[in-house]
Amino acid sequence: MTDTTTSRSESRMLIDGRLVEGGAGTFIDINPATEEVIGEVSDGSVADMRRAIGAARNAFDDTRWSQDHAFRQRCLRQLHDAVVAEQEQLREELILEAGCPRAITYGPQLDAPLAEGFTYPAKLIDTYAWETDLGDAFVPLTGVRTTRKVLREPVGVVGAITPWNFPFEITVHKLGQALATGNTVVLKPAPDTPFTATRLGRLIAEQTDIPAGVVNVVTASDHLVGEELTLSPEVDLISFTGSTAVGRRIMEKGAATMKRLFLELGGKSATIVCDDADLNFACAIGIAPCMHAGQGCANPTRMLLPRSRYDEGVALLKAMYDNIAPGDPQDPSTLCGPVISARQRDRVLAYIQQGIDEGATLLSGGKEQPRGFDRGFWVKPTLFVDVDNSMTIAQEEIFGPVLSVIPYDDDDDAVRIANDSRYGLAGNVMAGSLDRALSLGRRLRAGFIGLNGAAGYSADVPFGGYKASGIGRQNGTAGFDQYTEIKSVAYPAS
Numbered sequence: 001m002t003d004t005t006t007s008r009s010e011s012r013m014l015i016d017g018r019l020v021e022g023g024a025g026t027f028i029d030i031n032p033a034t035e036e037v038i039g040e041v042s043d044g045s046v047a048d049m050r051r052a053i054g055a056a057r058n059a060f061d062d063t064r065w066s067q068d069h070a071f072r073q074r075c076l077r078q079l080h081d082a083v084v085a086e087q088e089q090l091r092e093e094l095i096l097e098a099g100c101p102r103a104i105t106y107g108p109q110l111d112a113p114l115a116e117g118f119t120y121p122a123k124l125i126d127t128y129a130w131e132t133d134l135g136d137a138f139v140p141l142t143g144v145r146t147t148r149k150v151l152r153e154p155v156g157v158v159g160a161i162t163p164w165n166f167p168f169e170i171t172v173h174k175l176g177q178a179l180a181t182g183n184t185v186v187l188k189p190a191p192d193t194p195f196t197a198t199r200l201g202r203l204i205a206e207q208t209d210i211p212a213g214v215v216n217v218v219t220a221s222d223h224l225v226g227e228e229l230t231l232s233p234e235v236d237l238i239s240f241t242g243s244t245a246v247g248r249r250i251m252e253k254g255a256a257t258m259k260r261l262f263l264e265l266g267g268k269s270a271t272i273v274c275d276d277a278d279l280n281f282a283c284a285i286g287i288a289p290c291m292h293a294g295q296g297c298a299n300p301t302r303m304l305l306p307r308s309r310y311d312e313g314v315a316l317l318k319a320m321y322d323n324i325a326p327g328d329p330q331d332p333s334t335l336c337g338p339v340i341s342a343r344q345r346d347r348v349l350a351y352i353q354q355g356i357d358e359g360a361t362l363l364s365g366g367k368e369q370p371r372g373f374d375r376g377f378w379v380k381p382t383l384f385v386d387v388d389n390s391m392t393i394a395q396e397e398i399f400g401p402v403l404s405v406i407p408y409d410d411d412d413d414a415v416r417i418a419n420d421s422r423y424g425l426a427g428n429v430m431a432g433s434l435d436r437a438l439s440l441g442r443r444l445r446a447g448f449i450g451l452n453g454a455a456g457y458s459a460d461v462p463f464g465g466y467k468a469s470g471i472g473r474q475n476g477t478a479g480f481d482q483y484t485e486i487k488s489v490a491y492p493a494s
Contacts, residue, residue, distance in 0.1 A: 009093060013042045013219055014201030016055035017212025023048045027221040029194060032099035032338040033329050033376045041194045044220040049186070049228040052216035056157045056184040057234045059213030066154045066182035069130075073122045075210045076180060080118040082207035083200070087114065090168065090199060097193045098167055099377075100292050101327070101334040108457070109292075110168055116459035117172030121180030121480070128152070128480055136493040144492055151487040154182035155260055156236035158483065159229030161250075163242045164192035164340050165295040165399075170241050171197060173459065173474055175215070178239065181483040186216045186235070188226040192340050194219040233257045237483070240264070241297075243397075244423075244468045262472035262482050264464055266397040267425030270302040270418035272440055274411070275309055276432030281453065283316040285428060286403055290324050290336040290381040294348075294401040297469075298426035298448060302387075302394055303405045304414050310407045314363070314385050317405060321364035321383040326373065336401055338377045345377040348400030352382055355393040360384040360404070389417045397423070415443045424466030426450070447473070 011026070012019040022042030029038045060066055083090065091105045100109045134148040160174045167189060178185050189197035201217035204210050220226065229235050230253040237260035240250055244265040251261065273282040289299045305313040327334035339345050349367050356362055365382030379400050387394050387404040394404045408414040418427060426448040431437035437451040447465040450456070457463060462473035472482045 008089070009039045009041075009195045010198040010202040011039065011041050012198065012202070013044055013048065013052075014198075014205055014215065014217040015048065015052045016216065017205060019202060019205055020048075022219065024220070024222070027191065029097055029192075030341075031096050031376075032192075032340050035375045035377075038096050039195070041198060041219050043222075044218040044225055046225055046228055049188075049218050049220070049225050050232070052186045052218050053157065053159075053228065053232050053234050055213035055216055056186050059211055060154075060156050060184040063211055063214075065184065065211055065214050069125050069182075071209075072180060072182060073125045075208050076118045076122040076176065078208040079200075079204060079210070080114075080122070082203040083114060083118075085207075086199070086203070087111075090196070093195050093199065094168060095329050097195050098164060099329050099338040099340060101329045101337045102332050103334065104292055108169055109166060112458075113169040113172045117169070117176045120459035121176040124477070124480060125180050128477065139490070146490045147493045149489045151489060152181075152481075152484040153487055155483055155485055156183060157234060158183045158185045159232075159235045159238045160185050160187045161226055161229065161238065161240045161242065162187070162189050162197070164190035165292065165297075167193040167196040171200065173479075174239050174241075175200070176459070177475070177479045178483050179210075179215070181480055183237070183483055184214045186218060186229060188218055188220070188229060191219070191221045191223075227253060230254045230259065231257070236260060237262065239483075241474075244470075247470065260482075262474070263470040264297070264472075264474055265425075265468060265470040266423055267297045267299070267465060267469050268302060268395065268397055268421045268423040269298055269300045269426040269428070269446065270304055270421070270444075271300040271428040271430065272304045272408075272414045272418055273306065273309075273313065274414075274429070274431040274436060274440070275306040276436070277430040278432075279309060279313055279316060282430035283313055283320065285430065285453065286317045286405075287320050287324060287335070287381075289403045290321075290401045293326070293336050293339045293379060295339060295344075295399055297397075300426070300428050301398065301403060302389075302418070303403060304408050304417055305405060306414075307407045307409060314405060317383055317385075317403070318363050321381050321403075324381045326370045326378050326380065336381055339379055339400060340377065342377055344399065345379055348379045348398055348402065351393055351396070351398045351400070352379075352402060355384050355387075355391065355402075355404070358391045358393070359386075359388075360391055360393060361386040365401070389420050395421065411440060415440060419443075419445045422468045425469035426465070
């Protein structure tokens with residue numbers, strides 16, 4: 001496999017406007033497709049994190065960053081231009097450190113979020129409802145006719161904690177909205193994919209007018225370094241994307257300082273295929289869990305087929321899965337690359353074994369090492385059928401290329417099964433008519449629904465989940481809202 005890049009990976013962290021080494025030395029970044037070392041990156045210490053938090057606090061409290069809308073807009077556009085100038089180098093870097101297939105970098109991994117992640121929030125600065133006039137009214141409490149206004153102001157210091165599966169996309173959407181609303185940020189990337197964040201740190205320091213301390217990037221191999229963000233009273237909001245288990249820990253640890261929270265967590269999304277759907281088209285969604293080796297929180301990892309067309313649908317899915325093989329992420333034709341680490345591979349394989357043990361029918365894939373991949377972290381695209389929704393593989397987020405196919409009786413039964421989950425991030429409905437698809441979509445307890453093959457994810461569309469899939473929404477005006485505080489102001493009417 002090719003393991004080269006034309007880019008210069010940045011090893012240093014960004015703290016208070018300076019690119020600095022880590023107090024705990026360095027740690028290595030591994031290519032999950034080859035297990036080869038990509039490079040070394042600064043290993044931040046607790047002291048480094050506390051310095052970054054202090055810098056962000058000072059930048060918020062002592063500069064005009066939070067108040068100067070036009071300046072923030074200009075800086076975001078500078079950052080967009082700086083990243084575009086290194087877009088191809090960043091593409092190679094993402095393929096190496098995240099193991100994401102090259103084809104996906106032209107969509108959700110890089111090109112799509114880069115097109116909008118900074119530019120949409122910059123534009124929204126002009127039209128967002130920073131001030132709402134409630135008009136004049138007689139207030140019985142004071143006996144005075146009063147003018148009332150509602151102001152939106154930045155929360156303060158944001159601790160942004162990002163995962164390894166879509167490191168650029170998630171980071172850009174967090175930074176874009178947090179900065180556009182006037183907050184300062186301490187970014188803590190996952191240790192598996194640090195170079196996306198450090199590259200952004202270098203570009204901020206060298207190519208933009210963003211003041212020192214407004215953005216800080218702390219890389220660390222120790223997850224407890226990131227927990228300083230949750231514990232510190234100087235941090236006002238945690239913006240976290242990752243597992244539900246870690247999200248719960250953040251809620252618990254942040255309770256002492258009354259942290260504001262945005263948590264985008266796990267999912268176990270279902271696709272309902274109606275009996276009047278185009279079955280070939282509908283079943284094509286079934287390969288979505290293979291994209292990027294299933295490492296996506298909104299992946300539709302449960303497919304619900306009507307009993308009247310169950311055998312037909314299963315045959316189509318088997319033919320698809322038998323013809324999907326893991327491949328070199330450098331190859332433009334690859335859909336399913338490696339999983340991120342040996343630990344994640346072993347976790348996914350354990351779930352596959354559990355599916356077998358609990359009685360699901362393994363129709364394709366399985367636990368065997370794919371041929372030709374002696375190095376790297378690989379899992380075969382795996383298809384289970386005859387799955388009961390109570391089984392572990394239907395209830396828990398696997399985060400690997402595994403699809404569970406579940407039969408259902410009628411529309412009510414399909415909705416019941418789809419909603420029988422502690423998660424509620426996303427879902428899909430495939431039906432013969434839009435009216436039927438929309439009717440079922442309205443009944444799903446999930447935050448992001450696709451009908452008849454559509455997917456609405458973009459910078460202006462709120463994204464987030466119900467139930468254990470999180471709190472708050474990323475993107476759109478709803479995303480702006482969560483990075484702001486509400487201040488009501490009243491004064492005597494003139």
